[in-house]
Amino acid sequence: xxxxxxxxxxxxxxxxxxxxxxxxxxxxxxxxxxxxxxxxxxxxxxxxxxxxxxxxxxxxxxxxxxxxxxxxxxxxxxxxxxxxxxxxxxxxxxxxxxxxxxxxxxxxxxxxxxxxxxxxxxxxxxxxxxxxxxxxxxxxxxxxxxxxxxxxxxxxxxxxxxxxxxxxxxxxxxxxxxxxxxxxxxxxxxxxxxxxxxxxxxxxxxxxxxxx
Amino acid sequence: xxxxxxxxxxxxxxxxxxxxxxxxxxxxxxxxxxxxxxxxxxxxxxxxxxxxxxxxxxxxxxxxxxxxxxxxxxxxxxxxxxxxxxxxxxxxxxxxxxxxxxxxxxxxxxxxxxxxxxxxxxxxxxxxxxxxxxxxxxxxxxxxxxxxxxxxxxxxxxxxxxxxxxxxxxxxxxxxxxxxxxxxxxxxxxxxxxxxxxxxxxxxxxxxxxxx
Amino acid sequence: xxxxxxxxxxxxxxxxxxxxxxxxxxxxxxxxxxxxxxxxxxxxxxxxxxxxxxxxxxxxxxxxxxxxxxxxxxxxxxxxxxxxxxxxxxxxxxxxxxxxxxxxxxxxxxxxxxxxxxxxxxxxxxxxxxxxxxxxxxxxxxxxxxxxxxxxxxxxxxxxxxxxxxxxxxxxxxxxxxxxxxxxxxxxxxxxxxxxxxxxxxxxxxxxxxxx
Amino acid sequence: xxxxxxxxxxxxxxxxxxxxxxxxxxxxxxxxxxxxxxxxxxxxxxxxxxxxxxxxxxxxxxxxxxxxxxxxxxxxxxxxxxxxxxxxxxxxxxxxxxxxxxxxxxxxxxxxxxxxxxxxxxxxxxxxxxxxxxxxxxxxxxxxxxxxxxxxxxxxxxxxxxxxxxxxxxxxxxxxxxxxxxxxxxxxxxxxxxxxxxxxxxxxxxxxxxxx
DNA sequence: GATGAATGAGGTTTCATTCAT
DNA sequence: GATGAATGAAACCTCATTCAT
Numbered sequence: 001x002x003x004x005x006x007x008x009x010x011x012x013x014x015x016x017x018x019x020x021x022x023x024x025x026x027x028x029x030x031x032x033x034x035x036x037x038x039x040x041x042x043x044x045x046x047x048x049x050x051x052x053x054x055x056x057x058x059x060x061x062x063x064x065x066x067x068x069x070x071x072x073x074x075x076x077x078x079x080x081x082x083x084x085x086x087x088x089x090x091x092x093x094x095x096x097x098x099x100x101x102x103x104x105x106x107x108x109x110x111x112x113x114x115x116x117x118x119x120x121x122x123x124x125x126x127x128x129x130x131x132x133x134x135x136x137x138x139x140x141x142x143x144x145x146x147x148x149x150x151x152x153x154x155x156x157x158x159x160x161x162x163x164x165x166x167x168x169x170x171x172x173x174x175x176x177x178x179x180x181x182x183x184x185x186x187x188x189x190x191x192x193x194x195x196x197x198x199x200x201x202x203x204x205x206x207x208x209x210x211x212x
Numbered sequence: 213x214x215x216x217x218x219x220x221x222x223x224x225x226x227x228x229x230x231x232x233x234x235x236x237x238x239x240x241x242x243x244x245x246x247x248x249x250x251x252x253x254x255x256x257x258x259x260x261x262x263x264x265x266x267x268x269x270x271x272x273x274x275x276x277x278x279x280x281x282x283x284x285x286x287x288x289x290x291x292x293x294x295x296x297x298x299x300x301x302x303x304x305x306x307x308x309x310x311x312x313x314x315x316x317x318x319x320x321x322x323x324x325x326x327x328x329x330x331x332x333x334x335x336x337x338x339x340x341x342x343x344x345x346x347x348x349x350x351x352x353x354x355x356x357x358x359x360x361x362x363x364x365x366x367x368x369x370x371x372x373x374x375x376x377x378x379x380x381x382x383x384x385x386x387x388x389x390x391x392x393x394x395x396x397x398x399x400x401x402x403x404x405x406x407x408x409x410x411x412x413x414x415x416x417x418x419x420x421x422x423x424x
Numbered sequence: 425x426x427x428x429x430x431x432x433x434x435x436x437x438x439x440x441x442x443x444x445x446x447x448x449x450x451x452x453x454x455x456x457x458x459x460x461x462x463x464x465x466x467x468x469x470x471x472x473x474x475x476x477x478x479x480x481x482x483x484x485x486x487x488x489x490x491x492x493x494x495x496x497x498x499x500x501x502x503x504x505x506x507x508x509x510x511x512x513x514x515x516x517x518x519x520x521x522x523x524x525x526x527x528x529x530x531x532x533x534x535x536x537x538x539x540x541x542x543x544x545x546x547x548x549x550x551x552x553x554x555x556x557x558x559x560x561x562x563x564x565x566x567x568x569x570x571x572x573x574x575x576x577x578x579x580x581x582x583x584x585x586x587x588x589x590x591x592x593x594x595x596x597x598x599x600x601x602x603x604x605x606x607x608x609x610x611x612x613x614x615x616x617x618x619x620x621x622x623x624x625x626x627x628x629x630x631x632x633x634x635x636x
Numbered sequence: 637x638x639x640x641x642x643x644x645x646x647x648x649x650x651x652x653x654x655x656x657x658x659x660x661x662x663x664x665x666x667x668x669x670x671x672x673x674x675x676x677x678x679x680x681x682x683x684x685x686x687x688x689x690x691x692x693x694x695x696x697x698x699x700x701x702x703x704x705x706x707x708x709x710x711x712x713x714x715x716x717x718x719x720x721x722x723x724x725x726x727x728x729x730x731x732x733x734x735x736x737x738x739x740x741x742x743x744x745x746x747x748x749x750x751x752x753x754x755x756x757x758x759x760x761x762x763x764x765x766x767x768x769x770x771x772x773x774x775x776x777x778x779x780x781x782x783x784x785x786x787x788x789x790x791x792x793x794x795x796x797x798x799x800x801x802x803x804x805x806x807x808x809x810x811x812x813x814x815x816x817x818x819x820x821x822x823x824x825x826x827x828x829x830x831x832x833x834x835x836x837x838x839x840x841x842x843x844x845x846x847x848x
Numbered sequence: 849g850a851t852g853a854a855t856g857a858g859g860t861t862t863c864a865t866t867c868a869t
Numbered sequence: 870g871a872t873g874a875a876t877g878a879a880a881c882c883t884c885a886t887t888c889a890t
Contacts, residue, residue: 016870035343037249040863051872056865120342127339130332130398131247162418168403168411175395176388176415183387186342191380199380203388206374207415210422221853225890228853252880263855268882433874437869440874459767461673464859475876480861544766551763554756554822555671586842592827592835599819600812600839607811610766615804623804627812630798631839636846652849676884687851689888697885 020058022048024072027065032120036066036128067138070125073118074142080114090149094157097209104204108197111181119185126182150174154208162211173204220276221269232270234260236284239277244332248278248340279350282337285330286354292326306369309421316416320409324393331397338394362386366420374423385416432488433481444482446472448496451489456544460490460552491562494549497542498566504538518581521633528628532621536605543609550606574598578632586635597628656694658684660708663701668756672702672764703774706761709754710778716750726785730793733845740840744833748817755821762818786810790844798847809840 026047045055238260257267450472469479662684681691
């Protein structure tokens with residue numbers, strides 16, 4: 001399960017666990033500020049208030065730290081999406097058109113909130129999908145979880161859906177929403193976020209529920 | 213106009229122009245194969261069949277080459293989108309529902325073709341938007357062009373549109389399409405491309421033209 | 425206070441302090457032997473028995489080492505001038521003509537001794553005043569100290585002086601003496617040092633004390 | 637006579653002579669602006685409006701150009717000293733004390749004028765005495781000429797002199813004057829030039845002519 | 849002759865990693 | 870365990886010089 005190799009120490013005492021976690025936090029900050037490639041192990045150690053050598057007794061290099069940071073990030077994202085929505089999306093009752101609209105709205109806003117956690121870290125993570133196989137494997141796994149959740153939600157309301165191909169639909173609505181929302185969070189835009197989010201909700205609603 | 217600084221050689225002899233372009237091509241290949249951070253100036257020179265010093269007389273470092281590669285890439289993308297569509301999208305006659313569907317179809321397929329040019333390069337370019345201000349400025353400029361083209365197209369058929377906020381609509385349909393299509397091109401997927409593309413076309417069609 | 429930048433390591437362990445000082449000594453030797461421009465960082469490290477990287481963890485490049493070497497040199501010069509004179513020049517009692525002659529003599533000989541410390545380093549230092557602003561600032565500061573000392577000495581015996589303009593006098597006698605003595609130390613000369621020094625003493629004596 | 641080696645072209649046509657001289661002028665400017673070590677052959681060629689290769693067909697590298705620049709500089713200095721003095725110093729009639737004072741005054745002022753020609757170049761030249769044997773040889777030769785002229789002048793008026801050791805006197809008065817005057821020209825000073833020059837004249841006068 | 853493109857040795861600098869204390 | 874000093878391979882970059890056109 002752990003990617004860290006043999007030589008990396010697995011802390012059992014609480015001090016060691018504390019130290020390991022301070023390394024991960026320091027690394028997270030630096031990856032946000034300066035990017036993965038702009039950060040080096042010595043800096044991470046310094047930011048964590050540790051000697052360089054100490055870093056290496058916990059991690060073989062900065063990659064396993066990054067993987068750990070990614071895991072923490074996705075854990076947080078998932079919690080946010082599930083808890084921030086005003087209603088329990090997965091279990092809400094869908095009776096009428098307005099309920100569907102509300103569901104879309106809640107989902108989009110929950111995703112928007114989730115992307116406020118750390119857009120800069122998100123950017124580093126998604127960029128690294130491309131350049132590192134280990135990162136790719138990890139993120140693909142996390143994305144599969146999200147995709148399954150979306151598919152499950154769609155299946156649950158399949159009676160209402162205007163689309164046939166649920167798997168493909170899950171794919172395009174999740175990718176689209178993620179990308180549109182990430183851009184809002186990441187850059188200054190000329191169009192206010194609210195207008196973009198409204199249109200995104202409209203797009204998702206009409207696509208999923210309006211029969212032609 | 214050019215981002216390259218004062219010290220960069222501006223070739224006057226045809227041999228120099230040839231050399232500069234061979235550096236750009238070699239760099240493009242390597243950026244595709246190994247990514248921007250995985251490539252160094254020495255390798256680029258070697259791939260172009262040149263001494264290291266020659267590289268440095270044309271470019272201060274690998275960044276300006278990358279900027280040049282980006283410019284070339286967007287030039288190619290634009291040409292492909294405009295020329296690969298089976299019909300002249302910008303000037304096609306829109307009379308009935310099927311014409312709108314056809315327009316969406318042609319656009320999506322043209323974009324799909326465009327993304328076949330070099331998905332790996334595309335990934336490097338979009339990843340770098342986050343880590344380098346110069347790259348960001350350049351890409352934002354190119355993206356603005358695309359966005360304007362989409363807006364212009366929507367304005368031309370505004371009588372048919374179901375959406376009110378054309379600017380926001382342009383933003384979300386372009387971002388969504390780009391992202392969905394890029395993923396198809398970039399990774400192996402369990403769902404066949406055709407199914408995803410069909411759903412994408414459906415989503416765009418319903419969002420843009422189906423009045424609720 | 426220190427000119428070295430942020431990245432330069434500030435040694436805390438005694439081994440580090442030792443290492444830093446061995447770099448400075450090695451650099452001093454090489455600057456004497458081959459001049460500032462003829463010496464490079466790799467050589468300095470090698471002479472100090474260190475890896476190249478070690479040099480760079482203590483100094484950003486050879487300039488700050490040179491500044492350190494200069495500081496040490498001036499410290500040594502000052503000590504020599506103050507301690508090598510046969511009498512305590514600054515506090516000697518001046519009663520008669522012979523005392524003035526003796527004072528001049530002692531000063532000139534102390535300066536001559538001081539310039540035996542390292543004429544080659546002295547030459548490098550004075551040459552660099554012209555080409556590097558940081559070196560210029562540092563040396564100007566050191567020279568101001570010497571000039572102030574001379575001025576103080578002249579003020580103390582102002583009743584005996586034949587000159588009115590003490591500041592200007594300090595300037596010319598220090599510059600002249602330094603230059604004449606430096607040349608003696610630096611090059612082989614046809615005229616024996618003793619003859620030159622005697623004339624220099626005569627010049628200073630007549631200029632300062634002989635009323636016309 | 638020439639230091640340039642075999643491969644350097646000796647121009648015979650007037651165009652070639654013109655080109656060679658434009659290289660020397662360009663080099664002189666750059667040595668003044670950026671120092672010898674801060675200037676390279678390519679820049680010299682560019683400043684002269686020539687291709688790099690052309691530089692190398694006239695000079696093997698920048699050193700022989702520097703030697704040529706030095707020769708020109710000393711030629712100019714000598715002319716200035718001889719022609720700028722208000723009277724013909726070498727042949728003026730010395731009858732009374734005031735004539736001696738005037739002679740000193742004229743000499744000092746002529747030297748001051750001479751040092752206005754190019755203090756920055758002067759600084760580069762004197763600095764290079766130390767680091768390059770060829771430059772040392774050349775400059776020592778030029779300095780010997782100056783020294784001989786001073787000795788000749790002193791011999792001519794030996795009846796009036798208070799000093800016995802003419803050779804040593806020539807040495808110290810020339811070195812002192814050169815150094816003091818060079819500093820005036822080279823740096824901004826707190827004491828006005830006029831005060832320093834007056835004291836310098838006083839020092840020379842009393843040393844040379846006032847019998848104790 | 850003149851041009852400017854190309855060379856590559858050699859200097860400069862970084863940083864992941866090891867190791868003595 | 871923790872420290873931070875030391876390492877050295879590998880990157881970066883420059884420039885004196887050569888050479889094809």
